[in-house]
Amino acid sequence: MTRIGNSSLDILPLSLGGNVFGWTADRDASFAILDAVTAGGGDFIDTADSYSAWVPGNSGGDSERIIGEWLTSRRPDNVVVATKVSQHPDFKGLSAKNIRAAAEASLQRLGVDAIDLYYAHYDDATVPLEETVAAFGQLVTDGLVRYTAVSNYSADRIREWIGIAQASGSPLPVAIQPHYNLVHRNVVEESIVPVAEEFGLSLVPYSALASGFLTGKYRSTDAAGQASPRAKGAAKYATAQGLEILDALEGIGRAHGVSISATALAWLRVQPTVAAPIASASRVGQVADLLDGARVALTGEEIAELTRVSTWSAVAA
Template sequence: MAVYPIALDASVFGWANDAKTTADVLDLFYAAGGDLISTAAHYAGGRSEVMIGSWLSRHEHRDRLVIATKVGRHPDALGLSARSLRRGVTDSLERLQLDRIDVLGLDGEDPSTPIEETLTAAAELQAQGRIGHLSASGFSAAGLREAVKVARRLEVPGVQLLLAEYNLLERRHYEEEVAPIALAADLGVLARIPLANGYLRGDFRSRHDRPASPMFQGALQYVNRRGSAVLGVLDEIGAEVGQHVGRVALAWLLTKPMVVAPVVRVPSARALADLLPGAALQLTPSQVERLDRVSEP
């Protein structure tokens, strides 16, 4: 998937970000060349999709954008049954004011529904032109392997993209369990929470630093010896390349095989502007190795 190296996480739209802040972030993202906007049907009860849809309706160049949303957790369309999938897609299309979702995400496994039913329904929606690619988020390694195997058996497109939590402080699960499957099945990966809830931006260096929104509360778990060591090396490399530590953390992710783009969530357009140069930052092999070593699980 050829997209701008940084994607936009819309989970804060309609919750931490009001309508004006959301529009400002989207305007800046688009102006910078960004294209992939990632949301979900249940974010802020659907308000995230509504805000994106309102912004899209005023935008003349919709075709340059890649709109990704996830279904399966909205109360009106819970789970991944064929019925829920069809209802979820219909409702998301209405909120987004679109006739096609570029990337439809399966938002977590549904033990009550055979994956065969989910993938068959998704293939039908693809054939109808209502969705493009299929992604998976929150799947276990076993569930993901089964989805890949079943798609091959059914001869349907299946999952082509993963949303997986991956950053300098959360490496073990992705690298040991998810990455081997992605590599074997040639799946693209969008790295979720790439800045560890803001910790890797350098926003939280002590327990006295408090997030402006509860959405970034998780950063405080990294205020410890390991987190400080990682920030220390980010500070050193940031000084060497003349870049903010958050940009260095994003550039590290972009050196990893299968990673299409980190998906950043930001509280403001200003915070987004601070991160976007990370898309073009090239780290040396030595700098990557230093970050690998200090962040080793």
Template sequence: MKKVTIGNSDLKVARINFGGNVFGWTLNEKQSFEILDAFIDAGFDFIDTADTYSWWVNGVGGQSETVIGNWMKARGNRDKIVIATKVGSETKEHPNDISKKHILKSIDESLKRLQTDYIDLYYTHFDDEVTPVEETLSAYDEIIKAGKVRHIGASNLSPERLTASFKASEENNLPNYVALQPHYNLVERQNYETKYANLVEQYGLSVMPYFSLAGGFLTGKYRSENDLSKSVRGEGAKQYLNEKGLGVIKALDTVSDKHKSKPATVALAWLLAKPHIAAPIVSATSQSQLQTLFDAPKLNLDAADLELLETASANL
């Protein structure tokens, strides 16, 4: 299995990052274990979660980390897994918060749920836009020195706050972010490509896009409003049911037919062909969906494929 190095870290990962938001939500613990076993058995090793997943179920969160922790304990495989989790996102109980106090409390709670001594990659999930970046980074410095976290990443930070963080890191000898987790896929290109791609290049960040399949839209499952009821996540795809979105689906159909593949596999392969994309974050709830993910790193799109997809998704 080909692996890539995350930023300037010592973390090496296979090129699909499994999104753990489904654990404790659309998958119960037994089903989650089965999916995780299959993912690891196929040679993959990178799992993404967050301290608040799946807060939308009970308003608290932590279910996803708990499931992953129980699975790692049952399998005795912590040393073979690269775990990414996050801090700072809003729940019903508290707003977005990346203060030092909140980070120092949250890391211990995440470690307990995950039943591990350390997190490989710890993300700033959502910025509160109030806490000085120096305070956030000093909290990360403390937990890295304590051995609780190996490296840090950024998710929903503005370009300005991301730039300020790197400046503060350099001026105060504080940890640097090594990864960026943005919203990026074939139907959501503009924000990342116009505001973040240059920063990724400048700071040598590895990129793990979330919503890599646009809430399932890029699987080709949703082609009309009648299809939205096929999944609990179907409503999220409604916004793409327009001329441009359906144009992207048509291009995916063309390329997937050519390669005897699936639209979702092609959409992920397009991401993997982009500069600095290390491992797109994507979930699956069945063995057939998993195979679609497994096939993406093996699919080499040619220049004609990429041009067709680029043209169809331009200005999206």
């Protein structure tokens, strides 16, 4: 098990991404995926109040509603639920009033008394950061939120948030959610990891499988004919270096009897300050690979090889 920052949240090092619930996974498929993950020991679910407002017919909060119905139906023990604020069509931005209203709406959809981990989804430069930090702190004081976190913030803004929180006595964030994987490393490793190390924060990286590229399914930059909504995003990584990374993942995974995706998750979860990579599944058949990624132990040599082949260089780019 892995502790998130200096919180009391102790989880299997895997976060099930809820972005697909109400999008590529309907209610029944979502329930089946959640059942399979928790049956396999998974206990950390990530969502956002805006998921999946981009789908025709959806209004936002769709993923939270499905998760809430599942929680009410199953009543699982010790499941940690993280959600986010700032992008819901009805709750845009990070003003104090909006944060409070959005949190209350998320609590109602999830059917829980308190949100375990509450992220500022995207930075909002139109609102003084002091106001946002104070609003998040008030949610903790009032018992609506257990711990706070930030997503998609720059290193400078994370430091600024922490400085404001320290000066005002507000709770410090315990986690950072950045875009981080084997084909997207530099910004996080150069700027975000040092902040996390300095202040004892954990990373919970999203896009851990690079929109599906790190499953090995997409080996061409031509996404034509691909039915998946994520195919275009994945195909862009099918460069010479991207294919070399897949080959290395495949060979190492074969040695452990696990998939390319499980191996990619295993590499990410052992990087400095990482607590749990976020990965989603649109069907039950994908769950076993995610759980393997939380448990398979790569050797030091295997980790070093994956780090080597995925190191960015001007030539490789």
